[in-house]
Amino acid sequence: MILHVDIRDFAIIKELSLDLHDGLNILTGETGAGKSIIIEAVSMALGSRADTEYIRTGAEKASVTLVIDPEDNDISGLLEEMGASDDTPVVLMRELSRSGRNVCRVNGSIVPLSSMNRLGKRLADIHGQYDHQSLLDPDRHIDMLDLYGGTDLTDLRSKVKEYYDAYTSASAELMQLRKRISDSARQKELLRFELNEIESAGLYAGEDEELEEQLAVMKNSEKIFSAVSEARETVFERDGSALEQLSYAVSGLESVSEYSKEIAKICETLNDAYYQIEDLNSSMRHILDSVEYSEEELNIKTERLEAVNALKRRFGGSIEAVLAYASEAAESLRSIENSDERIAELEREISLQREYFDASAARLSKLRKQVAAELEKRISKELSELNFGNSDFRVSFESAPVSAKGTDRVEFLMSTNRGEPPRPLAKIASGGELSRIMLAMKRIIGEYDSIPTMIFDEIDSGISGSAAGVVGNKLLSIADGRQIICITHLPQIASKGRHHYRIEKLSDEISTHTTVTPLSDDERVEEIARLLSGTEITDSARAQAKELLNC
Numbered sequence: 001m002i003l004h005v006d007i008r009d010f011a012i013i014k015e016l017s018l019d020l021h022d023g024l025n026i027l028t029g030e031t032g033a034g035k036s037i038i039i040e041a042v043s044m045a046l047g048s049r050a051d052t053e054y055i056r057t058g059a060e061k062a063s064v065t066l067v068i069d070p071e072d073n074d075i076s077g078l079l080e081e082m083g084a085s086d087d088t089p090v091v092l093m094r095e096l097s098r099s100g101r102n103v104c105r106v107n108g109s110i111v112p113l114s115s116m117n118r119l120g121k122r123l124a125d126i127h128g129q130y131d132h133q134s135l136l137d138p139d140r141h142i143d144m145l146d147l148y149g150g151t152d153l154t155d156l157r158s159k160v161k162e163y164y165d166a167y168t169s170a171s172a173e174l175m176q177l178r179k180r181i182s183d184s185a186r187q188k189e190l191l192r193f194e195l196n197e198i199e200s201a202g203l204y205a206g207e208d209e210e211l212e213e214q215l216a217v218m219k220n221s222e223k224i225f226s227a228v229s230e231a232r233e234t235v236f237e238r239d240g241s242a243l244e245q246l247s248y249a250v251s252g253l254e255s256v257s258e259y260s261k262e263i264a265k266i267c268e269t270l271n272d273a274y275y276q277i278e279d280l281n282s283s284m285r286h287i288l289d290s291v292e293y294s295e296e297e298l299n300i301k302t303e304r305l306e307a308v309n310a311l312k313r314r315f316g317g318s319i320e321a322v323l324a325y326a327s328e329a330a331e332s333l334r335s336i337e338n339s340d341e342r343i344a345e346l347e348r349e350i351s352l353q354r355e356y357f358d359a360s361a362a363r364l365s366k367l368r369k370q371v372a373a374e375l376e377k378r379i380s381k382e383l384s385e386l387n388f389g390n391s392d393f394r395v396s397f398e399s400a401p402v403s404a405k406g407t408d409r410v411e412f413l414m415s416t417n418r419g420e421p422p423r424p425l426a427k428i429a430s431g432g433e434l435s436r437i438m439l440a441m442k443r444i445i446g447e448y449d450s451i452p453t454m455i456f457d458e459i460d461s462g463i464s465g466s467a468a469g470v471v472g473n474k475l476l477s478i479a480d481g482r483q484i485i486c487i488t489h490l491p492q493i494a495s496k497g498r499h500h501y502r503i504e505k506l507s508d509e510i511s512t513h514t515t516v517t518p519l520s521d522d523e524r525v526e527e528i529a530r531l532l533s534g535t536e537i538t539d540s541a542r543a544q545a546k547e548l549l550n551c
Contacts, residue, residue: 001452001483002042002124003089004067009059010044011037012505014513024479026497027487027516028527033505034514035487039126039457042066045094046120047113052098058511061097068092068123071452075122082106082115090123092116124453127435135412135438136426142368142410145395148445149371156367160360161404167353174346181339191333194315198326201311203319208312211305218297232284235277246274361406368408369397375444382440386474387467388433390418435459439471442478454478456486460493468492491531495548500524524549 007016012034029035044050045064055062069089076086084106093105104116146153235242253267312318315325372395379393392415400409413422435456460468472493475484488494500519505512519527525545526537533541
């Protein structure tokens with residue numbers, strides 16, 4: 001529900017801050033005070049279209065901020081999709097500037113207007129002259145009907161979706177497979193060629209690095225032989241070689257090591273070094289024996305490395321990538337060679353899932369029509385109580401292309417005058433009528449609706465007397481467990497509110513602006529008395545106001 005509204009420089013509103021509550025919130029005030037402007041601002045913050053005409057005269061920008069507790073309405077996935085943090089409460093902010101810049105923020109993150117609009121429709125439903133009217137969207141009528149049908153209908157719809165998803169998934173796979181098969185001869189030939197080329201190369205991981213090292217040794221064999229030979233002669237073979245000198249040093253220290261632990265330690269270290277260096281003799285000899293320059297061997301290894309690098313360039317840049325590509329190519333080749341068998345499997349699966357879908361969709365359509373007949377009766381009864389005595393409400397069914405919802409296209413139709421055929425709601429209903437029609441719908445299916453906030457403007461258009469009391473009671477009924485915000489001119493409706501706000505337009509020599517005031521119990525009596533008697537409040541009006549508030 002909407003916890004707080006903050007409006008700055010919007011139309012005639014200079015600065016307005018309003019805390020709202022659960023249950024029925026009533027907004028009243030003189031005509032032109034700005035009641036509908038507040039709803040217009042809320043609608044803009046929920047993602048409706050807006051232009052610079054909304055900016056207050058003399059201001060450079062207008063902004064509206066809503067603080068919303070989504071309650072049990074899970075919007076975390078939608079917040080994640082739009083890149084906004086999953087904070088609670090949710091803060092929506094919309095800002096318009098005279099330069100034309102339009103900024104939408106959700107929990108501080110800038111989001112596209114379309115995303116804010118999608119989120120707004122999940123958080124609040126506005127009924128009046130605004131564009132958050134789910135009742136006018138025929139695509140949502142089937143969902144409303146299914147919600148009213150309860151678990152029997154929604155469970156069957158879930159089963160229809162399950163069969164539809166399986167059918168479309170198998171159909172998509174079959175289409176892709178047939179597309180691949182259309183040029184399978186060329187593809188099979190190419191895959192076999194590439195696979196044979198890689199397999200015949202006999203690659204193994206790290207081979208390229210080994211070849212590069214071997215070639216480096218072969219190309220520098222003379223330099224390596226000379227350097228290793230000179231080092232070996234210096235260390236091992238010359239008179240007074242390094243190893244010989246080290247042996248003398250060790251012998252000399254051994255003769256005095258018994259007198260000093262430090263000398264003994266040095267002697268031990270030098271002795272270890274002697275044997276380590278002596279071990280290097282065989283390693284150096286092995287290098288000298290193996291470093292032989294061979295033009296033929298050099299060419300063989302050069303050609304091998306070039307072949308390895310050529311495969312790397314073609315299939316991913318490394319030997320690991322080449323081997324991975326070979327594995328994938330082998331799998332693709334097996335898939336193509338076994339395609340006839342897979343096609344037969346998919347065709348059987350498609351036929352079976354379509355059979356299941358058709359049967360379940362037919363049962364779903366039959367159940368929907370039964371539910372629709374009951375809904376028509378209940379809505380008609382509600383509408384009659386809401387001063388639509390000559391109305392005729394119908395649920396229209398047409399065949400639709402197969403989808404996850406079945407094969408039905410559902411639309412709510414209505415005639416408000418006897419003798420006229422039912423037509424789409426958008427073509428026959430005014431703002432106030434739409435509000436009352438939605439009130440009737442919410443009265444019946446509201447317990448299934450996850451939208452936590454409903455806003456009604458012009459709901460009292462064209463009604464009075466006892467019908468107004470019925471409207472008030474119905475508003476109070478659907479406000480149980482959700483938030484209702486209602487603008488009204490009728491005392492019978494205003495008296496039902498749990499929270500009451502008076503909207504006033506104040507003027508000075510410079511400007512005009514709108515204010516909002518939460519009313520105390522005594523102030524409510526005065527406001528409802530004003531609605532009853534006009535500008536001059538009488539004692540009898542006060543008495544009648546108290547009577548309405550105590551009903």
